[in-house]
Structures are given as structure tokens and as C-alpha cells.
Amino acid sequence: MSLSRRNVGKTRTRDVGRGIPDATIARLPVYVRVLKTMSDDGVTTVSSEDLAASCGVSPAKLRKDLSHLGSYGTRGVGYDVAFLAYHVSRELGLTKPWGVVIIGVGNLGQALVSYRGFATRGFEVVGLVDAHPDVVGTSISVGGGELTVTSLDDLARLVARTGAQIGVISTPAEAAQRVADSLVAAGIRSILNFAPVVLCVPDGVEVRKVDLAVELQILAFHEQRRGEKPLPEVMHA
Amino acid sequence: MSLSRRNVGKTRTRDVGRGIPDATIARLPVYVRVLKTMSDDGVTTVSSEDLAASCGVSPAKLRKDLSHLGSYGTRGVGYDVAFLAYHVSRELGLTKPWGVVIIGVGNLGQALVSYRGFATRGFEVVGLVDAHPDVVGTSISVGGGELTVTSLDDLARLVARTGAQIGVISTPAEAAQRVADSLVAAGIRSILNFAPVVLCVPDGVEVRKVDLAVELQILAFHEQRRGEKPLPEVMHA
DNA sequence: AGGTGCTTGCGCACGAAGTCACAAACTTAA
DNA sequence: TTAAGTTTGTGACTTCGTGCGCAAGCACCT
Known part of the structure; x- marks a missing residue:
């Protein structure tokens, strides 16, 4: 997998480091954890589809989230696991303890x-x-x-x-x-x-x-709601 | 101005009990807790402004949240603390353990x-x-x-x-x-x-x-961001 | 009774977030 | 090299959540 130097010459300032949505930031830690696990398991490359499945999000959301940080993927291939893990960690400020x-x-x-x-x-x-x-x-x-x-x-x-x-x-x-x-x-x-x-x-x-x-109360709310109407009456069309 | 009666003929079912937004549900437990505390302290009535301040949200948001459950307030007065606490608790399914x-x-x-x-x-x-x-x-x-x-x-x-x-x-x-x-x-x-x-x-x-x-990682992100650029350079236009 | 001062409930507009679909870009095969 | 097959990055569109402003409604005072 010699996709080593690929995004080298691109300065890519854009909104990198500026307007990253809060919702995206809240998901980045999950991406980092899953990527680290994959890296430990010897996985070198992953597609947005597979990574999204492991993170419990949709592929489109994952790609949009990552696109806010920069272009760290390779079209037709996917993401280099270690490379992406490093950059997301860096964005979160996890390089120093x-x-x-x-x-x-x-x-x-x-x-x-x-x-x-x-x-x-x-x-x-x-x-x-x-x-x-x-x-x-x-x-x-x-x-x-x-x-x-x-x-x-x-x-x-x-x-x-x-x-x-x-x-x-x-x-x-x-x-x-x-x-x-x-x-x-x-x-x-x-x-x-x-x-x-x-x-x-x-x-x-x-x-x-x-x-x-x-x-727990949020769980209770939904649990109660389910128990209230077990038959949504739109069952057999 | 005789456009007074507008929602009169509408059966008023609205979304009461149905489509309560998730964001609202996530805040209801906080309202319940603060209301219970107020009730224990002998407070009988509270305005949306005061209650919102105690809950750490904006008054408009609080009123909109509560309006999803029904009209439990009194205009010109505010909300009856015990009454509202009961109804929000009920909505969350907290009447039975x-x-x-x-x-x-x-x-x-x-x-x-x-x-x-x-x-x-x-x-x-x-x-x-x-x-x-x-x-x-x-x-x-x-x-x-x-x-x-x-x-x-x-x-x-x-x-x-x-x-x-x-x-x-x-x-x-x-x-x-x-x-x-x-x-x-x-x-x-x-x-x-x-x-x-x-x-x-x-x-x-x-x-x-x-x-x-x-x-912690979300906190770290914002902490890092603050340290990076103490001067936003768009200061004196 | 009528007026005055508050406060709620809610329509409306705006912004944030999520979904979709596709062009761009890369790899592989021939 | 050219063509076919993948997969990313992203612009447009939809949905959801929030803030603003005000009419409706209640209490109190005169």
C-alpha cells in the first residue's frame, strides 16, 4: 500500500480548524477509538462504509465529518487507518496528554x-x-x-x-x-x-x-411510549 | 382586528404526546429536577424566565418545550410548580418506579x-x-x-x-x-x-x-482551540 | 367595569445538521 | 494508454432545532 505521499502539495486551508460543527466534534472521539482498534488489529486501509458501520453512523455523515478536517482519504481506495487516526487525534488535541x-x-x-x-x-x-x-x-x-x-x-x-x-x-x-x-x-x-x-x-x-x-429518564420515556401503544394500527396495510 | 378566532375549530390534538422532539425530551428531566427542588423549597409559582435561568436554558426554549406537553401555565402569572412538576414527570413516565x-x-x-x-x-x-x-x-x-x-x-x-x-x-x-x-x-x-x-x-x-x-476529549478540543488563538485578529474592523 | 402591566403560547424566520446524489480522482485490468 | 470499477469529497436539498416577536389571556388596581 504505497499511498504514502498523496495530499502533499495541497495547502487546503478552507474551514479547517474553524467552523467544525459541534455535532461533528462529538463524534470524532468515537472515530479515533475505532481507528485505533483497527490499527491495533493490523488493518491498514478502510472505506467510509466499513468505518461508518463500526462507528454506528451513516457513511455520508462520516465522510462529511472527516471532510471538515481536510482531505485525508484517497478516492477509489479509502482512508489510511493510521494516517487518519493521527490527524483526527491531532485535531482533538490528543497529541499531548x-x-x-x-x-x-x-x-x-x-x-x-x-x-x-x-x-x-x-x-x-x-x-x-x-x-x-x-x-x-x-x-x-x-x-x-x-x-x-x-x-x-x-x-x-x-x-x-x-x-x-x-x-x-x-x-x-x-x-x-x-x-x-x-x-x-x-x-x-x-x-x-x-x-x-x-x-x-x-x-x-x-x-x-x-x-x-x-x-435513565430518557430511556424510561421511550420505554413508556412503547408500552402505551403496542399496536400502531398501521400493521397489515 | 376580527381575525381573533383562528385555531378555534381545530380539535387541539396537535402533537401532544406524539411528536415531542428528542431535544426537548432530553431537557425535561432537568426541568423536573429543578421543579422538585423548588417545590421542596416552598416555591409555589415560577415564571418561564426564572425557571429557565435555574435550568440553564433560554426562556423561549423552555416555553416551547413545555408547550409540546400542553398548556400548563397561566398567562400573566407563570407556572404552578407542583402542578407542572407532576405533569412533566407523568410525561416522562416517572409516576411508577x-x-x-x-x-x-x-x-x-x-x-x-x-x-x-x-x-x-x-x-x-x-x-x-x-x-x-x-x-x-x-x-x-x-x-x-x-x-x-x-x-x-x-x-x-x-x-x-x-x-x-x-x-x-x-x-x-x-x-x-x-x-x-x-x-x-x-x-x-x-x-x-x-x-x-x-x-x-x-x-x-x-x-x-x-x-x-x-x-473529556470534547473538553480537550475546546481547551486546545482556546490556547491556539487568543487573538481572533478580526477585532477592530 | 375598564384599564394597565405581566406572562404564556405560538407563528415565523433563521441557522444548524443530516441525507442524497454525483463529479472528481484513483486503482486495476487489458 | 484507455476503459471500467471504486470510493472520496462536496454542493444542493430536506429536516430539525432555536430565537424573535407579538397577540391572547390573566391578575390587579382604580
């Missing part, structure tokens, strides 16, 4: 610490914080080493020392807003919030929310 | 079991399943009582006995597809998947996915 601070070392926090998906996809837990005096000072093994849980008061120092750029809130709902304020004060501008509250942060700070109960 | 089976009692699974948000929002964990022989047979306290972890082979019996309607997959990625197959075989049609894989299920089964690493 990101430092993550986890606040709230309860059940969920500890589950996050031991979550393998972090390390394998470019994220490193560089700090653990909790408010409870019994937990502060204890050591927890994360990845290769050990981390000592620090107090919320030391958050700013922790962020400054480790250069962490992302904060994860896995505290109870009552504490979440105060933690968010501390994170912002410490210079963090990207927050992932697991607490079931709507956080209030200044402009320039991005908050993404994961609410487990919300997901 | 839903049975949830959790497959995979690792770190994440145990975090889910002890997650307070389940019980308080109409969901009850009625079964725990794991494949590891060391875990099967052990008891775990959930909510008020205790649950014994059962084997994956007993899943169908468990679902039939408890009447569970929702399955949560919190296993490693490798096991997820097999678990999903088992859930479908057991009659489950609503699945919440935490494993970072694209599940393959037959039509009629709904899968919702929560991927922690994906959320």
Missing part, C-alpha cells in the same frame, strides 16, 4: 480514578481532592503511581504545580457549585460535572454535564 | 449502586449481575435492602422475576456486546451503556451511551 484533577473521591470518584479509558486516551489524573477530613491525606493508586488526596483549600496550588487543565466534579450535588467556583478561581476553564445541578460559571469556562439519572 | 438491572459490579457498577440519584428519581436497582465467579453470590447493600450478585446465566430468570425494564452495562469493553445480547435475549429493550464500544442490537431496542473519555 491532558492533566485532570478529580474533586470528590467517593464511589464515583474512585471509579473514575480506576477507569482505564483515561490513560489509554491521552488523559492523566494528576490530582485528587476531597473535602472530608478523613479522606484528605490518604493515598490512592492511580495508573502507575500513587496520589495523595489533598484538601480543597490546596486546589489552586495543586493546579499551578501540576499544570492540570481539566477538572472533574464527582461530589454530591450540594458541594458542586462551591467546587466549581474553586476550580475557576484556580484557573481551570474546562469542567466535567457529574453532580446533578446546573453549574453557574463565568464566560470563557466550559462545562460539560453527565447526569446518569437523566439518561 | 422503573426496575433497573446493573451488569458489571466493578468500580463503576458499585458507584452506580450507591448513587442516590437513582432512588430519588423513580428508579430502583432490582438486580446485580457479574461474570466473575468471586463476585457472584456476594451481597451488596443497595438502598434499603441487600442484593445478591447473580451470574450472567441467570439474567433471563432475574429479569422475568423482578420485571426489570432497563439494563445498565458497566462492564469492561470486551464483555459489553455479549452482555447486550444477553439483555436483549432476556427481553430488555432499554439499555444504558457505559462501555466504550458501539453496541449492535436489533431494531426496537434502544441504547443510550455514556462515554466518560469522549466527554
Whole structure:
């Protein structure tokens, strides 16, 4: 497969790096994961049809998504798996590892610490914080080493020392807003919030929310809907 | 201006209960949670402006969302908090509790079991399943009582006995597809998947996915973008 | 009773996202 | 080289979601 130099002379500025739709960005991580898996399995080339099937999207959507990043495919052939994986990763900013601070070392926090998906996809837990005096000072093994849980008061120092750029809130709902304020004060501008509250942060700070109960309620809605009318009466035409 | 009566003759069926947009449904759980909180705090009436602010959405969006369910507000006054909370809950199917089976009692699974948000929002964990022989047979306290972890082979019996309607997959990625197959075989049609894989299920089964690493990667993308170009160069026209 | 001040419900327009279909571009075969 | 067979990249079209603006409707005051 000597499709090595193909898109070489093309500057291709276009909207590359500018107006990538949010919906596309939300799918890129999936593409990266699937491409990495394929690469590990020895697959060197893949068509949009096959890749789309593995990612659970339509081929047209996949091609349009990728076209926002540039022309990394070869017509009549498909995409070079490793080449595409690299470029999508680069677009997502996964070439260098990101430092993550986890606040709230309860059940969920500890589950996050031991979550393998972090390390394998470019994220490193560089700090653990909790408010409870019994937990502060204890050591927890994360990845290769050990981390000592620090107090919320030391958050700013922790962020400054480790250069962490992302904060994860896995505290109870009552504490979440105060933690968010501390994170912002410490210079963090990207927050992932697991607490079931709507956080209030200044402009320039991005908050993404994961609410487990919300997901269940959405499922419940559709489940209920299905049970209500098992016969759509347009059955046998 | 005698064009007053316009929608009078229209039977008013509209799309109530039918075509509620997915985007709206995804926001309804938030409305319910905020309304419940307000109700507990003794608030009896709220305007779309205030409620929207508490929910982190625009007033127009909130009103349009609620209008899909029916006319539960009073012009010039606002919405009755308890009344609206009841009707939105009802629409989501939260009047009766839903049975949830959790497959995979690792770190994440145990975090889910002890997650307070389940019980308080109409969901009850009625079964725990794991494949590891060391875990099967052990008891775990959930909510008020205790649950014994059962084997994956007993899943169908468990679902039939408890009447569970929702399955949560919190296993490693490798096991997820097999678990999903088992859930479908057991009659489950609503699945919440935490494993970072694209599940393959037959039509009629709904899968919702929560991927922690994906959320972080989306944050990383925006964080990277911010750092790249602090000056958008189109400043003083 | 009539007027005034709010707030909801909703039509309408706009923008974002998804689908379709096809020309461009590449590989392979003869 | 030429022709046939693939597959990408993308412009046009459709669908979906959101924001704007205002008439309809309710409460309160005079």
C-alpha cells in the first residue's frame, strides 16, 4: 500500500480548524477509538462504509465529518487507518496528554480514578481532592503511581504545580457549585460535572454535564411510549 | 382586528404526546429536577424566565418545550410548580418506579449502586449481575435492602422475576456486546451503556451511551482551540 | 367595569445538521 | 494508454432545532 505521499502539495486551508460543527466534534472521539482498534488489529486501509458501520453512523455523515478536517482519504481506495487516526487525534488535541484533577473521591470518584479509558486516551489524573477530613491525606493508586488526596483549600496550588487543565466534579450535588467556583478561581476553564445541578460559571469556562439519572429518564420515556401503544394500527396495510 | 378566532375549530390534538422532539425530551428531566427542588423549597409559582435561568436554558426554549406537553401555565402569572412538576414527570413516565438491572459490579457498577440519584428519581436497582465467579453470590447493600450478585446465566430468570425494564452495562469493553445480547435475549429493550464500544442490537431496542473519555476529549478540543488563538485578529474592523 | 402591566403560547424566520446524489480522482485490468 | 470499477469529497436539498416577536389571556388596581 504505497499511498504514502498523496495530499502533499495541497495547502487546503478552507474551514479547517474553524467552523467544525459541534455535532461533528462529538463524534470524532468515537472515530479515533475505532481507528485505533483497527490499527491495533493490523488493518491498514478502510472505506467510509466499513468505518461508518463500526462507528454506528451513516457513511455520508462520516465522510462529511472527516471532510471538515481536510482531505485525508484517497478516492477509489479509502482512508489510511493510521494516517487518519493521527490527524483526527491531532485535531482533538490528543497529541499531548491532558492533566485532570478529580474533586470528590467517593464511589464515583474512585471509579473514575480506576477507569482505564483515561490513560489509554491521552488523559492523566494528576490530582485528587476531597473535602472530608478523613479522606484528605490518604493515598490512592492511580495508573502507575500513587496520589495523595489533598484538601480543597490546596486546589489552586495543586493546579499551578501540576499544570492540570481539566477538572472533574464527582461530589454530591450540594458541594458542586462551591467546587466549581474553586476550580475557576484556580484557573481551570474546562469542567466535567457529574453532580446533578446546573453549574453557574463565568464566560470563557466550559462545562460539560453527565447526569446518569437523566439518561435513565430518557430511556424510561421511550420505554413508556412503547408500552402505551403496542399496536400502531398501521400493521397489515 | 376580527381575525381573533383562528385555531378555534381545530380539535387541539396537535402533537401532544406524539411528536415531542428528542431535544426537548432530553431537557425535561432537568426541568423536573429543578421543579422538585423548588417545590421542596416552598416555591409555589415560577415564571418561564426564572425557571429557565435555574435550568440553564433560554426562556423561549423552555416555553416551547413545555408547550409540546400542553398548556400548563397561566398567562400573566407563570407556572404552578407542583402542578407542572407532576405533569412533566407523568410525561416522562416517572409516576411508577422503573426496575433497573446493573451488569458489571466493578468500580463503576458499585458507584452506580450507591448513587442516590437513582432512588430519588423513580428508579430502583432490582438486580446485580457479574461474570466473575468471586463476585457472584456476594451481597451488596443497595438502598434499603441487600442484593445478591447473580451470574450472567441467570439474567433471563432475574429479569422475568423482578420485571426489570432497563439494563445498565458497566462492564469492561470486551464483555459489553455479549452482555447486550444477553439483555436483549432476556427481553430488555432499554439499555444504558457505559462501555466504550458501539453496541449492535436489533431494531426496537434502544441504547443510550455514556462515554466518560469522549466527554473529556470534547473538553480537550475546546481547551486546545482556546490556547491556539487568543487573538481572533478580526477585532477592530 | 375598564384599564394597565405581566406572562404564556405560538407563528415565523433563521441557522444548524443530516441525507442524497454525483463529479472528481484513483486503482486495476487489458 | 484507455476503459471500467471504486470510493472520496462536496454542493444542493430536506429536516430539525432555536430565537424573535407579538397577540391572547390573566391578575390587579382604580
